[in-house]
Amino acid sequence: MLKNNEFQSKLLAEAKNAGFSEAEIYYEKSSSFHCTIFEGAIDSYETAEEGGIGFRGLYNGKMGYAYTEKVDDDSIAFLIHQAKENASILDEDDGTTIFEGSEQYNTHSFYNEALANVPNEEKIALIQSIEKKVLAYDPRIVTLNYCVIQDFSTERAIANDKGLSIDEKRNGLVVFVSAVAKDGEEMKTGSAVKMTRDFNSIDADVFTKEVAEEALSHLGEQSIPTKKYPVVMRHDASASLLSTFSPIYSAENTQKDQSLLKGKVGQTIASSAYTLVDDPSHPDSLRGTNFDGEGVATKKQTIVSEGKLETLFHNRKTAQKDGVETTGHARKSSYKGTLSVAPINLYIAPGLKSKEDLIASIQDGVLITGLAGLHSGANTISGDFSVAATGFHIQDGQITAPVKQMTIAGNYFDYLKQIEEVGADLEFSPGGYGSPSLLVKELSVTVDH
Amino acid sequence: MIKQSIIENVLEAALSTGGDFSEVFIEDRYANSIGLQDGKIEQSISGRDFGIGIRIFSGLQNVYTYTTDFSEEGLVKAAKRAALAIKSGGNGSIHPLQKEIIQPIHHIEKWPRTVAHTQRVAVMKQANTIARNYDERIHQVGIRYIDEEQNVLIANSEGKFVEDTRVRSRLAMQTTASDGAELQTGFYGPGAYAGFEFIENLNLHHYAGEAARIAVTMLEADECPSGKFPVIIDNEFGGVIFHEACGHGLEATSVAKNNSVFANRIGERVAPEIVTYIDDGTIPNEWGSLNIDDEGEKTRKNVLIENGILKGYLIDKFNARRMNAEATGSSRRQSYRYNPTSRMTNTYIAPGQSTPDEIIAATENGIYAKYMGGGSVNPATGDYNFAVSEAYLVKDGKIDRPVRGATLIGNGAKTLQKVDMVGNNLGHGAGMCGSLSGSLPVNVGQPMIRVSEITVGGTKGE
Numbered sequence: 001m002l003k004n005n006e007f008q009s010k011l012l013a014e015a016k017n018a019g020f021s022e023a024e025i026y027y028e029k030s031s032s033f034h035c036t037i038f039e040g041a042i043d044s045y046e047t048a049e050e051g052g053i054g055f056r057g058l059y060n061g062k063m064g065y066a067y068t069e070k071v072d073d074d075s076i077a078f079l080i081h082q083a084k085e086n087a088s089i090l091d092e093d094d095g096t097t098i099f100e101g102s103e104q105y106n107t108h109s110f111y112n113e114a115l116a117n118v119p120n121e122e123k124i125a126l127i128q129s130i131e132k133k134v135l136a137y138d139p140r141i142v143t144l145n146y147c148v149i150q151d152f153s154t155e156r157a158i159a160n161d162k163g164l165s166i167d168e169k170r171n172g173l174v175v176f177v178s179a180v181a182k183d184g185e186e187m188k189t190g191s192a193v194k195m196t197r198d199f200n201s202i203d204a205d206v207f208t209k210e211v212a213e214e215a216l217s218h219l220g221e222q223s224i225p226t227k228k229y230p231v232v233m234r235h236d237a238s239a240s241l242l243s244t245f246s247p248i249y250s251a252e253n254t255q256k257d258q259s260l261l262k263g264k265v266g267q268t269i270a271s272s273a274y275t276l277v278d279d280p281s282h283p284d285s286l287r288g289t290n291f292d293g294e295g296v297a298t299k300k301q302t303i304v305s306e307g308k309l310e311t312l313f314h315n316r317k318t319a320q321k322d323g324v325e326t327t328g329h330a331r332k333s334s335y336k337g338t339l340s341v342a343p344i345n346l347y348i349a350p351g352l353k354s355k356e357d358l359i360a361s362i363q364d365g366v367l368i369t370g371l372a373g374l375h376s377g378a379n380t381i382s383g384d385f386s387v388a389a390t391g392f393h394i395q396d397g398q399i400t401a402p403v404k405q406m407t408i409a410g411n412y413f414d415y416l417k418q419i420e421e422v423g424a425d426l427e428f429s430p431g432g433y434g435s436p437s438l439l440v441k442e443l444s445v446t447v448d449h
Numbered sequence: 450m451i452k453q454s455i456i457e458n459v460l461e462a463a464l465s466t467g468g469d470f471s472e473v474f475i476e477d478r479y480a481n482s483i484g485l486q487d488g489k490i491e492q493s494i495s496g497r498d499f500g501i502g503i504r505i506f507s508g509l510q511n512v513y514t515y516t517t518d519f520s521e522e523g524l525v526k527a528a529k530r531a532a533l534a535i536k537s538g539g540n541g542s543i544h545p546l547q548k549e550i551i552q553p554i555h556h557i558e559k560w561p562r563t564v565a566h567t568q569r570v571a572v573m574k575q576a577n578t579i580a581r582n583y584d585e586r587i588h589q590v591g592i593r594y595i596d597e598e599q600n601v602l603i604a605n606s607e608g609k610f611v612e613d614t615r616v617r618s619r620l621a622m623q624t625t626a627s628d629g630a631e632l633q634t635g636f637y638g639p640g641a642y643a644g645f646e647f648i649e650n651l652n653l654h655h656y657a658g659e660a661a662r663i664a665v666t667m668l669e670a671d672e673c674p675s676g677k678f679p680v681i682i683d684n685e686f687g688g689v690i691f692h693e694a695c696g697h698g699l700e701a702t703s704v705a706k707n708n709s710v711f712a713n714r715i716g717e718r719v720a721p722e723i724v725t726y727i728d729d730g731t732i733p734n735e736w737g738s739l740n741i742d743d744e745g746e747k748t749r750k751n752v753l754i755e756n757g758i759l760k761g762y763l764i765d766k767f768n769a770r771r772m773n774a775e776a777t778g779s780s781r782r783q784s785y786r787y788n789p790t791s792r793m794t795n796t797y798i799a800p801g802q803s804t805p806d807e808i809i810a811a812t813e814n815g816i817y818a819k820y821m822g823g824g825s826v827n828p829a830t831g832d833y834n835f836a837v838s839e840a841y842l843v844k845d846g847k848i849d850r851p852v853r854g855a856t857l858i859g860n861g862a863k864t865l866q867k868v869d870m871v872g873n874n875l876g877h878g879a880g881m882c883g884s885l886s887g888s889l890p891v892n893v894g895q896p897m898i899r900v901s902e903i904t905v906g907g908t909k910g911e
Contacts, residue, residue, distance in 0.1 A: 038706060045534040046513040046788055049527070050500060067496035069517045070477070075497075082495040089566045091489035120534075145708045145829045180708065180829045187830050226675055256486055257589045258625065260632060338492050373834035376823030377856050381625055381632045386673075386856035386906050388825075388834030405832055407675070407856045407906025446675035446906035448858060 011055065011076050012161050018080045020057035022098040024160035027053055028335050034150040035124055037131045042124065054335030055079040061093035067336045096317045096339075101164040102297035108281040110170040110288045112197040116153060118173075122199070123149050127175065130204050130211075134179050137212035140219065145189060146178040158295045166295060172197055172286035174430060175207065181215035188402075190215030195286050195430055214369075217392075222401040223449050224393050230365035231408070231440045232358045232394070235427045237368045238435035241385075242348065244374045245412045246433065248383075249276075249303055250329075251318035252341040258381055260413060261309065269309045270416035275349035276304035278313075280328070285345040287432035293332030293339055301327060303346070313341045347434030351422035355437040358423050360397040366445055367392045367399060368408060383412040389445075405448040415440065450475050450612075451501075453546060455521045456604045459503060462528035464541035464606060468505040468512070470766075471528075471541070472605040474743065475501050476785040479562060480597040485573045487589070488581075493566065500785035503528050507535045511767050513788035544608035551741060555734050557616045559645035561596040569594050572620065572648050576657040580624050583661035586668060588627040590661075595619050596645070603745035611745045617736070617890060618647050619879065622657050626664035633670075633853070635663030636822075636838065640736045640879035640890065647734070663820060663839045670851035673840060673907030679815035680857065680903040681808055681843065686821050686878025688797055688893035691726065693826040693833040694861030695719075696893075699728075699753050699761075700779075701768035701791040702885060703828040710831045710862045711759060719759045720865045723801050726754035728763055730778060730794035736879035737795040737892040744780040744789060751777050753796075765791040783887025790886045797894030801871025805897045808870045810846040816855060816905055817841040817848055823880070824857075831861040856906040864900055872897035 008025055015023040029051035036043045052069040064087025066079045127149040135141055151174070157167035178191035192210040194202055233241070253259035261269065270276075280298035281288050292298055294316060302310050314322070315330030318341060331342035359367060370390040378385035386409035392399045423437035456473050463471035477499050484492035501524060502515040514531035516523060573592045580590045596618040604610045619640030626633050637660040641647040682690055695711070703709040711719065720726070730739045730748025739748045744766050752760050764772060765780035768791055782789040809817065817840065824835020836856050842849040877894035 042510050042534070044511045044513060044788060045531075047531060048514060048786065049516045049518065050786070051517055054496075065492075065494040067494070068499070070497055070499035070519070071517075078497065085566050086483075086493035086495055089483070089490050089493055089570050091491065094491070143706065143708065145703075145706070178829075189827055189829050256591075257627075257632075258591075336494075336496055336498075338494050372827070373823075373825050373836065373856070375825070377834065377836040379634060381634050384854050384908075386836065386854045386908065388832075388856065388858050388906075405858050405860075405904070407834065407858055407904075409675075409854055409856065409906055409908040411908075444675065444906075444908045446856075446858075446904065448904045449677065 008159055011079065014076050015057050015080055018084065020059050022161060023057035024098045024158065025053060025055055026332060026335050027157045028154065030152060030154040032150065032152040033120055034148065035127060037127050037147045040128065040131065052335040055083055057083055058097065059084050059087035062087040062090040063096045065338050094317060095320050098160045098162055099164060099295045099316060100162040101295055105166065105297045106281065106290045108288060108290055110168065112171060115171055115173060115197050115199055118199045123151070126202065126204065130177060130208055133204055133208040134177060134211050137208060138216055140181050140183050140216060141179050141212055142182045143180045144177060145180055146176060148176045150174050164295050166291055168290060173199060175202060177211045179211050179215040181219055183219045186219055186221065188215055188218035190218060193430060218390060218402045220401060221404045222393065223404045223447050226446045228442045229445045230362050231443045232355065232362065232365065232367045233438045233440055234355065234367060234369045235425050235435050235437045236429065237371050238348065238438050239429040239433045240371050240374060242346065242435055243429065243431050243433040244378045245380055246343055246346055247380045249313050250341040251312040251314045251322055254312060255318060255321055260383060261312065264309050265311060267309055268307045270304055270307045271419045272307045273351065273422050274304055274307055274416060274419050275302065276346065277302050277349050278343045278346045280344040282345040282347070285428045285432050285434065287345055289344060292328045293330040296326050296328040296330060298328040298344060313343055315339055315341050345432050345434065347426060347428065348422060348436060350424050350426040350436040353421060353423055355423050355425050358421060358437055358439045359394055359399065361439065362394045363396060365394045366403065367394055385410060385412060403447055407446045409444040418442065450477055450600065450602050451519065455524065457543065457546060458521065459524045459528045460543050460604065460606050462525045463503055463505045463532055464543065465529060466532040466535045467541060468507045468532060468535045469541040470506040470606055472504040473501065474785055475602040476599065478597055478599040481561065481595065483569055483573065483594045485577055485592040488577055490570055498784060502785040503531055504788065505531055505535060506767060509771060510535065511788065515785050541606060543606040546604055546610035547608045549609065549611045551611060551613050553740055554731055555642050555738055555740065557644045561598050561616060561644060564645040568645065576620065576622055576653045579653050579657040580622060580661040583658055584665045586626045586628060586665055587624055587661050589625040591623045593621045609745045611741060613740050615642065615739065616644050617642055618645060620648055620651060622660040624660045624664040626668050628668050631668060633664050633667035635660045635667070638879060641734050642736060642738045643734045666839060666851050667853050670853040672909035673852040673855040673905065674909045675905055675907040677902050678905050679812055679899060679901050680905065681812060681815060681817045681897060681899045683819045684872065684874050684896050685876035686880065686893060687818065687898065688878065688895035689821045689824055689880060690835060690857065691798060691895065692793065692796055692893040693824045693835060694864050695726065696793050696796050697826050697828050698831055698861055699763055701762050701764040701772060704762050705768040705771040708829045714759050717759050718757050719862065720754055720757040721868055722757045723871045724754060724757050724865065724868050725752070725799035727752050727799060728779065728793055728796045732795050735795045735877060735892050736890050737793070739794060742778045742780045743782045744776065746776055746778040746780065748778040748794060751779065763791045763793060765789060781886060781889050783889055787886040792884060792886060792889055793882065793891050795877060795892035795894065797875065797877060798871065798896065798898065800873050800875040800896045803870050803872050805872050805874055808872055808897055808899050809843060809848060811870065812843045812899065813845060815843040817843050818855070826861060833861055834858045854908050857903050858906060859903050864903060867901045868898055869901045870899035
């Protein structure tokens, strides 16, 4: 289906006949493998091949969208009819157009041929060995509630009647394991994730230790007083908070009065320790790309420089509204989506100190290692968050004990100003957000007693 | 959707290496999504999802594959390739397919494909006007309309052959209120297993008005105190707490592997006598309802907890093998892209004896959670958290000031034990539930409930 030139030219020609002044086709085709192991056996084994076509076109100056996964003779008429009806109800011509293409594109590769050639049997053997090692690590590890290996390979292409025709391939592998540790009545889980394009880079022993220690470390929980504490936000917890609040940097949201960063470009919005970068080709993330959802060439950009907001994320439509250049942040979640605005590989630039150094600077505080309920307990519009957290008590610069169930609460815009130091341990989450551990002046911590 | 002979060939190819069960799930879905912002329709997309999922069991091995290639050759190839994952040789064979006719229990009046976009837009604009006119501090209104018609065909090697059409419609309204410095939001999103008649007949003044009222109320709210309080949770969407706190723990997905605090406890007391917890996929036209589940089993009313005693779980065909139990019509998947597993449909706490007034009057110093946001749970430990989108302090038996930023945390099994009052005003609320087999429409429901003690996280301190 990808680069099916006959289908493509027929659809574009029919669109012209139907009254579309500009038109674009977005293709995607992907394959994936997913395997979970339970007690040595293959619990589930999944393979997939899928693809679809997204069509959009300007009809009476308005952009109509439609998509289909059933690609047959009838689908051209279906796409054109649906896109036309969708365009017709839009309230105004908002200036969106189809893009003719950037002058130059980076040529980073996001595809590893060697990974594509690893047989599924080898992937299964690896995840089976990890399960075995984690279960054998300590008698208190009683079971694994997730033990998964998965890979993906995706091709996508954009073609339009302005002459643009670009495509890209991407692949990657993810291992995710969550272990359940039990001591008496107390039960805790701990997990680890590894993403890579290099199959040989996964060391089963190193990974096992990470999962098992994470689960075991939470046993022996204690309660601490509910109050405001200085906090070390571990890299993974910090990345999940960044991911949740990244929509505040979207120009689409500022233009709709859905972000308090409206009108703040050029102003200080965070502490001077805070620098935020979007790097579409960062090697530690699996989400890289050389062009965005409307075909604009991507590039590395600083979003917040030492606390100062340098730019928002733009696509061509939001850039035109604000009178600036697009930043190449048009997001098309798939052929089934309309265009929005989102980062690619967004990360907090690392500093020099280790996580241990950050912990050592605290007298009485908390190390946060995980956050839950961000989808409901964090409001990206008001900035308020109040979410469940896991972590440890820090006393006199040392981790003393895991803390019972707790919540942390604050306002993200205040939080950005309270970041006192940034660690050196930058890591990416599977969603494409990265962070080192951060030292935060204080947050409200409520602990179950 | 696909010729019976092709389906038979695919089911057979799937068993070619010795699997003992094979299944085909064919999905053809038409969906519309329209977005309104700033008073204007600014986004509209429609499309057709089409794909085929093939599943093979061999004992306790579960192989799944899916494809959008619907040619006979492509499907047989996909089935054979999936079958290669089965190593142990059994001698699976297929029974002749017996077409089963479904008597729909959910009446659909206005099918989405017969409705013009302009009709959808008219309702959205009306909701927008109502929300905006509610208060001058309403600053932004976002409205999303979605509907879908999902046609499924499910056939398996045991001879099952069944087709069904599911229709769902939803109107989600989000408001933002501003007093110049701060922004606060409100949300209401009614949905049903119904056609456009549901949208047309919605009481927009109530729903859009409430979405606006919540945002404005939260502008005036104090910070929520933290600590342990008796918590009164209102009806309808308030049921999300028990969805997270115990619903997920009753799904075979976690029970079958003993990853749930409720595993191996049938017949035991897990809640006070006033608590009866039910999952019922048959309630006419409710958002989480289905005629048949995604394995083709008829949905039913499953009593999970009866007067505090654990009676049953939600079980799918595969986990039924591990549990040596019967499937309960509870197997669901978001689409052909997902291997199905046991999930909730419409889950609710049955009504009790107390009136809402009695419950509030009986509470000296507590929190009243009027509208819930969402939440999540760690099924292995039962630890849950969720956000309250509209909360009040309760003082001396009366509702006091609104408070913001309340998060409830706790352990499902323990919270269940602490339910000490159950109201008589059962209501259902529509939500989306994300888990292993994707994001699914579910209803959560309950009458007003009081829990004697929950840890409340807030910004204000104790």
